[in-house]
Amino acid sequence: MSARRFLPGLVVLCLGAVLARGIELVLGANHLLVAIGLGFVLANAVGVPDRLEPGIATHKLWLGAGIVLMGASLTLDTLLEAGVVVVAVIALVTGSTIVVVELLSRNVFGLADRLGSLLAAGSGICGVSAIVAVGGAIRARESQVAYAAATVLLFDAVTIVVFPIVGDVLELSGTVFGIWAGVSMFSTGPVVAVGFAHSDVAGQWATVTKLARNALIGVVVLGYAGYYARSADGSRPTVRTLWDEFPKFVLGFLALVLVATAGVLSPDQLAAIENAYNWLFVLAFVGLGTEIRLTELRKAGPLPVLVVLIALLVASTLSLATLSVLL
Template structure:
């Protein structure tokens, strides 16, 4: 693949990402918690089902490059959002809560998706990853491991958008009740929000109703969930190698190299000599890369395929959403109680 063959597609997804980043910064969209990733995939789908088929022959190499290589680079740079010092601030209990919420939500997604709704395993995995870890970014990061189609990825992202957006309006309404659950502790509400809401932007919007302390705690707890993405992907690869043999032979374990580099980037970002003055530049580049990957995904997603997926993925994500609210609260209460013993 030469540079000339990828340039048209790269220019197209760069334009989509730039528009998405601009719109995400406008109050009308930011107050709704619509991130650049969400706007990029929506814009990509609108273009992909109208004008893009006419230019797909010239652009598809660059679009494919965006979905694959730029996505992995974006996941690596995601490590610049967290430090090991941040993890220490919320303590062992915050990490345990995140682990329990993640593992139980994902396991529930596999069981409900394949047993109750009859979905294929890849769809259940993608929806479970988005609900249990970090929304659209987790769905994108999981796709190379499960090798899901663009349509399955788009459906999973759509469920995250629907219920993640709902959480931003529901959690502030739950705040008085949640304070009662947690003994009036706004910090505990922040841990609860960070461990159960889908995306980072949605966590910020949902926790802002409480206090600055709750908001900052929620973001840290959420970013710990993001960091768990790396071991999750490695474990998922090992599980799929054991459960999905190929052509009569065991499937080899594929360690997602970008997940390992994501952890290394987090460790590097934690070092005292890391030039923090570049954080905002790195985060902008990261948002741009992920938005380009989402735009590329949208361009290759056909509305007809989403229609064929039906209502079952949405019902699965809805049940996971209810579990995150209720089951997540019970996990938070149980761990907090045990920590005080």
């Protein structure tokens, strides 16, 4: 595959990143949120030509690379400092979200079982990635996968705006805000964006918390596959399937944490790595903005949106109350 087919889209990502940084210098707006806004405008007001699609689609790669490099700015001591709290809150919020969505979907709003499960996985674990993984394991219809994905994308777009406002109004500390965003929001990109929009500390904790939550995807896929395997069309995921869905950049992130803990990096090297991952995040968020399509968001009907909204309100309130007590 020719590398040149990626070049036009990569140029657009780079121009968007530089423009976002420039707007921050002139207007004071956070460059990560500006980057998402620029991508959103490009996709919805102008449209993304086919020749730009391959390069812009690499934004997930840059996000993963940025997260890996961010590991160099953390040490095991830092992670263990609030590790027990993070694990406890993740378990509490993830479990409550999945249960609330399943109960509302099946017993209150009468949604199809598989659609409810897709909504539960997407809002409880890691957004569209979890929806796709669980959808394959339980053989959900493509229309159900698309419906659930559109609903989650709608909340990704809303929470990118709402969470920073709530954090400012409540004057949350960087640690509390970061963990709160990491356990409450749905997709990795928006979580990292709002975390670093708040502060570096919040960005680091938001990312770490979200990665820990994402790691539960294998457990959730196995659980749903086992449940639906009782029906004739159920299927069990293979080890290869679980490995394919596992976010590999988590391993790179942990490797860099170990390197940082060993103290082998100089202050200049750490500063260079921090500058690199900051730029990678800006590139990634320009591309992330192009994923928020108004045409797709309109497909999310009122009932799935209402189910996920109630679950989000329960999870975010529960997690914030818990964090306020424990931290």
